[in-house]
Amino acid sequence: MNTLLDKQSPLPMYAQIAQNLKKKIQKGMFQAGSPIPSERELTETYEVSRMTVRQAITNLVNEGLLYRAIGKGTFVSEEKIEQPLQGLTSFTEDMKARGMTPGSEMLEFYTAAPPSEVTVKLQLHETDQVVVMKRIRHADSRPMAIETTYIPVTLFSDLNQEAVKQSFYAYIQEKKQLTISHARQTIEAAIAKKDEAALLLIREPSAVLQIERLSYLTTGIPFELVRSTYRADRYKFQSENKR
Ligand code: 16G
Secondary structure (H helix, E strand, O other), X not given: OXXXXXXXXXXXXXXXXXXXXXXXXXXXXXXOOOEOOOHHHHHHHHOOOHHHXXXXXXXXXXXXXXXXXXXXXXXXXXXXXXXXXXXXXXXXXXXXXXXXXXXXXEEEEEEEOOOHHHHHHOOOOOOOOEEEEEEEEEEOOEEEEEEEXXXXXXXXXOOOOHHHOOOHHHHHHHHOOOOEEEEEEEEEEEEOOHHHXXXXXXXXXXXXXXXXXXXXXXXXXXXXXXXXXXXXXXXXXXXXXXX
């Protein structure tokens, strides 16, 4: 009789196996990015059918704890980054606070007339131009998000790639001596587009989180409209709510 499972328990066998595997992941017995034992090995460990093992694995895949790589096996997922919704930190500050190394790859940087809804949101005149900055944001050299930032040229006429190489918020606060005040943000679920999946190094189809942030200076002027695509397998958003 297998001692890992309780045949008298009302909890089905596959759920007990899923729980047991989960514990092993939490204890670090199976590391992020490493494969878990094969289905055959698991049927021997738990003395159950392959179908039962498969169902346990499917549950953990659906929970996001494991992922399947075709032809390679089943692997332990990376832990998600828990990002507070309150507060107004930059990507660079966030990653540093977690002990990770922030990085950016600039994909596009140009000045142009913005789409009309961007003009409205940034409270610009029809003829005003914006700097469009598209970056892949990295944490420990791994892609986490793609950000497209629209910045009014009228506010930052000296803005260039070099100035924002490290951090856009650092440029605003340190170089321009301006104070960031608040932002309005929306989050939506989506399926990654082909080019996004390629940039984020995720399989297709994969879920992503689309965030739009409109941020203001203390003067009440909006200084950026940012559209970001975050990896849903690496991010979860957290908030504290009071009544
Ligand atoms: C964060 C912000 C973004 C801001 C960026 C500046 C969200 C959804 N986005 O990614 O609005 O432009 O930080 O980062 O929180 P940086 O100072 O590292 O360039």
